[in-house]
Amino acid sequence: MAMEMINGHGQSSQISQNGHKRVLVIAAHPDDEVLGCGGTIALHVRSGDQVTTVIVCEGESLRYTGMACDLTGDTMRAAEQLGTHDVRLLQYRDQRLDAIPLTDLIVKLEAIVREVRPHLVYCQYGGDVNRDHELLFKALLVATRPTEEAIEGIYSFDTASSTEWAYPRSFVPDMWVDISETLDTKLKAMACYRTETRAYPHPRSLQGLDYRARAWGNQSCLEAAEVFMPIRRVVRQGHPPQ
Numbered sequence: 629m630a631m632e633m634i635n636g637h638g639q640s641s642q643i644s645q646n647g648h649k650r651v652l653v654i655a656a657h658p659d660d661e662v663l664g665c666g667g668t669i670a671l672h673v674r675s676g677d678q679v680t681t682v683i684v685c686e687g688e689s690l691r692y693t694g695m696a697c698d699l700t701g702d703t704m705r706a707a708e709q710l711g712t713h714d715v716r717l718l719q720y721r722d723q724r725l726d727a728i729p730l731t732d733l734i735v736k737l738e739a740i741v742r743e744v745r746p747h748l749v750y751c752q753y754g755g756d757v758n759r760d761h762e763l764l765f766k767a768l769l770v771a772t773r774p775t776e777e778a779i780e781g782i783y784s785f786d787t788a789s790s791t792e793w794a795y796p797r798s799f800v801p802d803m804w805v806d807i808s809e810t811l812d813t814k815l816k817a818m819a820c821y822r823t824e825t826r827a828y829p830h831p832r833s834l835q836g837l838d839y840r841a842r843a844w845g846n847q848s849c850l851e852a853a854e855v856f857m858p859i860r861r862v863v864r865q866g867h868p869p870q
């Protein structure tokens with residue numbers, strides 16, 4: 629249920645009637661959504677927020693040609709662990725976003741943003757070592773520009789084995805989300821991605837991800853955290869910042 633609200637400029641903007649947020653997660657590859665914000669997604673679901681996840685690339689053509697692999701099935705199983713039901717797979721070729729006109733991707737993202745009208749957007753960090761992450765970030769900056777009136781915050785997430793492998797290492801988080809109650813859920817969701825997990829001490833090992841969440845959390849005296857770098861926050865409709 630949603631109702632129309634009038635903002636200070638006399639333009640209508642939808643907010644959910646019960647105060648629940650609409651959340652849009654935009655990830656390049658299957659598993660990035662879990663690595664970056666799986667624990668936070670589970671917190672949103674637990675709070676009754678509406679979460680839509682977009683996975684832009686199909687994620688298997690380059691690495692797993694000829695191998696038995698069901699990344700789409702893994703994605704849906706991971707979503708089930710997190711409690712999300714709205715997962716959009718755009719099926720661009722893995723590691724080939726540099727081979728398409730970026731406007732093609734922007735148009736698709738714009739259509740989703742205008743349909744979902746998210747309050748919060750979680751996305752890849754544009755300084756990651758992965759080229760798809762970098763290009764997707766540029767596209768989503770256009771698709772989520774301030775003309776989209778519902779958006780209150782856009783937050784880049786930390787993607788294990790991509791964000792910290794870039795140079796210069798420019799990801800500087802300034803939001804720590806306490807995921808101590810949903811870390812197990814995040815790890816169970818990641819375990820669904822059988823071809824994406826690695827043996828410890830790789831950053832994408834389950835134990836490595838557990839340590840990573842605890843190390844991030846300890847920075848802010850929490851048991852475990854996911855961290856975010858806010859890209860844009862807008863406080864609207866005469867409300868004070870929270």
Ligand SMILES: [Zn+2]
Binds near residue numbers: 656657660761
């Ligand atoms: Zn990725």
